[in-house]
Amino acid sequence: MLTRLLSGDTPRSGILTVFLLLILISLAFAPFLFPGTKSLETAARICIFIVLVASYDLLLGYAGIVSFAHTMFFGIGAYGTALALSATGAGYFPLVWGTVAGAIVAAIFALAIGLFSLRVKAIFFAMVTLAVASAFAVLVSQLSWLTGGEDGLNYRIPRELTPAFKLIGGKVFGVTVNGKVLAYYLVFVASLVLFLIMLRIVNSPFGSTLKAVRDNAFRAEAIGYRVVWYRTTATVLSAVMAALAGSLLAIWLRYTGPATTLSMEIMIDILLMVVIGGMGTLYGAVLGVTLFILAQTYLQDFMGVAAEATSSVPLVSALVAPERWLLWLGVLFVLSVYFFPTGIVGRLRERARASGR
Amino acid sequence: MATEHSILETRDLTVRFGGHVAVDRVSCRFERGTLTAIVGPNGAGKTTYFNLVSGQLRATGGTVLLNGEDITSMSVPRRTERGIGRAFQLTNLFPTLSVRENVRLVVQSRANKGFDLFSVAACHVELLERADHVLAEVRLIDQADRIVSALPHGDQRKLEVALLIALGPQVLMFDEPTAGMSVDEVPVILDLIRKLKSDMDRTILLVEHKMDVIRSLADRIIVLHNGELVADGEPAEVIALPIVQEAYLGKAPEAA
Ligand SMILES: Nc1ncnc2c1ncn2[C@@H]1O[C@H](COP(=O)(O)OP(=O)(O)O)[C@@H](O)[C@H]1O
Ligand SMILES: [Mg+2]
Numbered sequence: 001m002l003t004r005l006l007s008g009d010t011p012r013s014g015i016l017t018v019f020l021l022l023i024l025i026s027l028a029f030a031p032f033l034f035p036g037t038k039s040l041e042t043a044a045r046i047c048i049f050i051v052l053v054a055s056y057d058l059l060l061g062y063a064g065i066v067s068f069a070h071t072m073f074f075g076i077g078a079y080g081t082a083l084a085l086s087a088t089g090a091g092y093f094p095l096v097w098g099t100v101a102g103a104i105v106a107a108i109f110a111l112a113i114g115l116f117s118l119r120v121k122a123i124f125f126a127m128v129t130l131a132v133a134s135a136f137a138v139l140v141s142q143l144s145w146l147t148g149g150e151d152g153l154n155y156r157i158p159r160e161l162t163p164a165f166k167l168i169g170g171k172v173f174g175v176t177v178n179g180k181v182l183a184y185y186l187v188f189v190a191s192l193v194l195f196l197i198m199l200r201i202v203n204s205p206f207g208s209t210l211k212a213v214r215d216n217a218f219r220a221e222a223i224g225y226r227v228v229w230y231r232t233t234a235t236v237l238s239a240v241m242a243a244l245a246g247s248l249l250a251i252w253l254r255y256t257g258p259a260t261t262l263s264m265e266i267m268i269d270i271l272l273m274v275v276i277g278g279m280g281t282l283y284g285a286v287l288g289v290t291l292f293i294l295a296q297t298y299l300q301d302f303m304g305v306a307a308e309a310t311s312s313v314p315l316v317s318a319l320v321a322p323e324r325w326l327l328w329l330g331v332l333f334v335l336s337v338y339f340f341p342t343g344i345v346g347r348l349r350e351r352a353r354a355s356g357r
Numbered sequence: 358m359a360t361e362h363s364i365l366e367t368r369d370l371t372v373r374f375g376g377h378v379a380v381d382r383v384s385c386r387f388e389r390g391t392l393t394a395i396v397g398p399n400g401a402g403k404t405t406y407f408n409l410v411s412g413q414l415r416a417t418g419g420t421v422l423l424n425g426e427d428i429t430s431m432s433v434p435r436r437t438e439r440g441i442g443r444a445f446q447l448t449n450l451f452p453t454l455s456v457r458e459n460v461r462l463v464v465q466s467r468a469n470k471g472f473d474l475f476s477v478a479a480c481h482v483e484l485l486e487r488a489d490h491v492l493a494e495v496r497l498i499d500q501a502d503r504i505v506s507a508l509p510h511g512d513q514r515k516l517e518v519a520l521l522i523a524l525g526p527q528v529l530m531f532d533e534p535t536a537g538m539s540v541d542e543v544p545v546i547l548d549l550i551r552k553l554k555s556d557m558d559r560t561i562l563l564v565e566h567k568m569d570v571i572r573s574l575a576d577r578i579i580v581l582h583n584g585e586l587v588a589d590g591e592p593a594e595v596i597a598l599p600i601v602q603e604a605y606l607g608k609a610p611e612a613a
Binding site: 206 | 378411413432433434437438442443445449450451452453454458461462463465466467471472473474475476477478479480481520524
């Protein structure tokens, strides 16, 4: 049953299983285990980014396609939901059709880019995605009557998903179960379902063909696979998943703007998370995202504590000053790529294989 | 008008690389159930001729006909679907995947299951069984779980042949299948080719240098030289031709 749910793709490493369970349990009970606004924000971000990064890995790690347009698809989903909610006011109907419309638009864009540029060299595809994504970001900031420009859009979501709504009078484990908690569970369950769907896709005959195309497109054609169609379908699926992740973000934040969805910075974060976790394995996305977002969120706090503790040691305290958190994040990244070239998951599986012999 | 078409035919097939004509107006018919050896010195255009037939390369002129149908402008996967299959001279596999997965992918393509998105690949037992059957035939079954890039060269060559056998097309093109194999592995591959040949529906094109192999397998030999077809006929007759003796066999004299 569990193996079926995971599409036969079990973690295949004891340590990895422990990590994944730890993350799953923490996310499943986040509102009760880590009460407080900041930790709930972090948990929701982790859920959404797991979908986003896994969908990018579907493209990069499985199909071997380098794209810089992933945040564009993320943004299309977010703006789809945001525009629908701003246009018609809070309601489940606009929430759903906005999300569906966003996913469809993302699919059409991906199809067009894919058919137009996946026939030719990989570098050309990467350049096209970069150009299209930049143009899209400019367009969104220019069309301020529609998108709110750089300020973005604030809108209302159904009352049941806002802090003002109380599900039950009392508290559960000392936590008020309000609409924010419900919204969190919407994000959590949707992310889990999307992740499991992607896990199924990468383990399907289609997913296995993607790996063949990644490994040797020339031979894949010679044994009868129409490589362009496989690449294009992977691009479309990945775009739709990214758009759905964007819609979840739009619902969660009740705000959508270029900085939260379209920025190049997010694109780079996605790349880093895929590489840290391990390309070509969706579990890598889970680990990569969790580590990265925890570091991004708490490294500064942690360094603040460290700086205070070492305030008597001049050089060390300067090095661990909270302003240097980005530097340390960079160092962590370089170290992880150096020591785990196949990502954390790749490394853990190698260990498990070696000790299994 | 009910003329029987040859299974494969090329008419004036030509390809130019800049000023160099690598395949020069080659016209040739191949009949069902025959094995034709293609010989010629290095650089004669044998591999290039294969590339034109299977579609990796587009012809500058001439046509390729399969069962009488013009396939000259078809893409590689479409030709594969129509029944042209090929093994490569330079090993050309899926390096990060296992040996079994390499063969399973071919079987999956043949079963037309590549676009199945929502079933689990590992649950298609029939595909795995078929893959293992082929691996047993080429004596690679005990290596089935190894990653291809870690395989010795000889085993990679065997896998190259296994992929073509798994594809099971009407026209099979082998490009120096035994080159780089150890002496005890060669007979395994030759027996496989002999077995394929006994199936009367299949047509085999074999590029090979070893004359004893050609004598024992081929129904016919064609000779390419500087891209041109210079001889075509029964093995004994072609081997006796002066042009073959000097241009080709000169460098590897036969101990009759
Ligand atoms: N893609 C290519 N571009 C330019 N020249 C090529 C290309 N492929 C083959 N050739 C040339 O065509 C000739 C025939 O090569 P090839 O078919 O590989 O010979 P063979 O297989 O008979 O040894 C050689 O002179 C080779 O250099
Ligand atoms: Mg050759």
